[in-house]
Amino acid sequence: RLLFIGIRFIMKGGHLAVKVFEKLKKSCDTELTVIGNVPEKYKRNFRDVRFLDPMPHGKMREFYLNSDIFIFPSHFDGYGAVNTEALSYGLPVITVKNFASPEIISNGETGFVVETDGITLDNFVFKGVSPQNNEMTKLMQNIPHEEKLVNRLKEKTEILINNSSLRK
Numbered sequence: 001r002l003l004f005i006g007i008r009f010i011m012k013g014g015h016l017a018v019k020v021f022e023k024l025k026k027s028c029d030t031e032l033t034v035i036g037n038v039p040e041k042y043k044r045n046f047r048d049v050r051f052l053d054p055m056p057h058g059k060m061r062e063f064y065l066n067s068d069i070f071i072f073p074s075h076f077d078g079y080g081a082v083n084t085e086a087l088s089y090g091l092p093v094i095t096v097k098n099f100a101s102p103e104i105i106s107n108g109e110t111g112f113v114v115e116t117d118g119i120t121l122d123n124f125v126f127k128g129v130s131p132q133n134n135e136m137t138k139l140m141q142n143i144p145h146e147e148k149l150v151n152r153l154k155e156k157t158e159i160l161i162n163n164s165s166l167r168k
Helices: 014-024 040-045 057-065 081-088 121-125 134-140 146-162
Strands: 002-008 032-037 050-052 069-072 093-096 111-114
Touching: 002 014, 002 057, 002 081, 014 032, 014 040, 014 069, 014 146, 032 057, 069 081, 069 146, 081 093, 093 146, 111 146
Parallel strands: 002 032, 002 069, 032 050, 069 093, 093 111
Antiparallel strands: none
């Protein structure tokens, strides 16, 4: 059972988590729950995903407790509090190498930190693109090397699915 939580679905990598799940479900018995502000087109096109609207933190507790892996491929978090929340519930975290993620997630021990080929928030900010506007969302839906990144995320997630002792 995979879990993704992110209010800004695209910017936090929710679309990547859904694509990883779509690849995984072909070979693994898995499910994905997404909590966040999800665009309607994703809800229509990915009917196997359980999409839920944002909720108070106290209500999310049950989703952390009933999940096995937390996937959060966000390029836009300096810290990513949901990563530490997931760890506090004993979940391994699959994330991308960005700002503090390598300091929060011990690669191979508390989860996996996946290389992004240099696609990070600072690349966009230094180009004058604000994370607060629609231009950022458009860029994130067309990131270079996305297929390669999705495959890396899938590979690491699959390792945890198939190795329960490592996952725990």
